[in-house]
Amino acid sequence: MSEIRNRAERARSFETVAQEYERHRPDYPVEAVEWAAAQLGLEPGARVLDVGAGTGKLTRVLVAAGFETVAVEPGGAMLDQLRLVVPEAEAHEAPAEAIPLPDASIDAAFAAQAFHWFDRERALPELQRVLRPGGGLALLWNWWDERDPLQKELGELVGYAGHEPYREEELPAAPWFRDVGRTVVETVMESSPDALVGYLATASDYLVVSPEERERALAAVHALASKYGDRFAMPRLTYVFAFARL
Numbered sequence: 001m002s003e004i005r006n007r008a009e010r011a012r013s014f015e016t017v018a019q020e021y022e023r024h025r026p027d028y029p030v031e032a033v034e035w036a037a038a039q040l041g042l043e044p045g046a047r048v049l050d051v052g053a054g055t056g057k058l059t060r061v062l063v064a065a066g067f068e069t070v071a072v073e074p075g076g077a078m079l080d081q082l083r084l085v086v087p088e089a090e091a092h093e094a095p096a097e098a099i100p101l102p103d104a105s106i107d108a109a110f111a112a113q114a115f116h117w118f119d120r121e122r123a124l125p126e127l128q129r130v131l132r133p134g135g136g137l138a139l140l141w142n143w144w145d146e147r148d149p150l151q152k153e154l155g156e157l158v159g160y161a162g163h164e165p166y167r168e169e170e171l172p173a174a175p176w177f178r179d180v181g182r183t184v185v186e187t188v189m190e191s192s193p194d195a196l197v198g199y200l201a202t203a204s205d206y207l208v209v210s211p212e213e214r215e216r217a218l219a220a221v222h223a224l225a226s227k228y229g230d231r232f233a234m235p236r237l238t239y240v241f242a243f244a245r246l
């Protein structure tokens with residue numbers, strides 16, 4: 001399979017597990033949104049966009065922060081979940097490359113765990129188009145904390161060891177955006193072997209392999225996590241990046 005087809009397949013693979021995604025994927029810390037809002041000068045009531053919103057894990061934090069929130073997501077099944085869980089958000093089935101909103105109609109755009117799936121050449125001008133002059137863009141990724149022994153072992157097993165969720169050279173830049181700042185928010189979540197398997201079962205790596213391969217890989221995750229007990233505290237990192245519209 002060509003790399004482009006494989007990438008497109010992976011980008012849409014979440015659709016098949018929308019309910020599991022909603023159940024097992026972690027939310028985003030309020031502090032991450034507060035940091036981005038401060039960097040981008042957002043006041044409550046600002047009109048913000050969540051791009052690649054999935055089941056609305058970030059959307060609900062934006063709504064709770066008092067923003068008038070619009071969610072855009074190309075996967076119909078993901079969007080159905082979002083509409084159930086965050087009915088307060090205006091929701092559109094669309095990709096980042098063709099956002100069904102007027103020019104300069106948004107104060108800030110957010111993308112959580114999604115920017116790496118966009119076709120950047122098309123998505124960046126499109127995001128710039130819908131943002132008002134002076135508006136901004138925030139990118140978020142939840143990520144593993146390899147200082148935690150469980151996550152270090154897990155990283156070696158599943159292959160994220162030593163990786164970042166983003167590529168520095170692919171972050172938004174001129175002529176569309178200017179870097180404003182970045183931070184890492186540290187939080188701790190409760191987890192268990194089953195929860196970790198549920199989480200990893202929604203990762204694109206596992207959604208595009210054969211059922212046998214998937215089952216074998218997830219059983220190995222369960223065995224590893226079980227060494228750390230039935231329940232454990234799991235530190236995690238949320239990377240947050242802020243950019244100003246040029």
Ligand SMILES: C[S@@+](CC[C@H](N)C(=O)[O-])C[C@H]1O[C@@H](n2cnc3c(N)ncnc32)[C@H](O)[C@@H]1O
Pocket residue numbers: 011012014015025051052053054055056057058072073074075078094095096097111112113114117118119
């Ligand atoms: C890992 S999920 C993240 C969902 C949600 N933002 C969250 O943090 O839980 C990635 C999402 O990006 C969406 N996606 C993939 N390609 C996209 C594109 N070109 N434009 C917008 N969203 C896209 C997928 O449908 C999926 O919902």
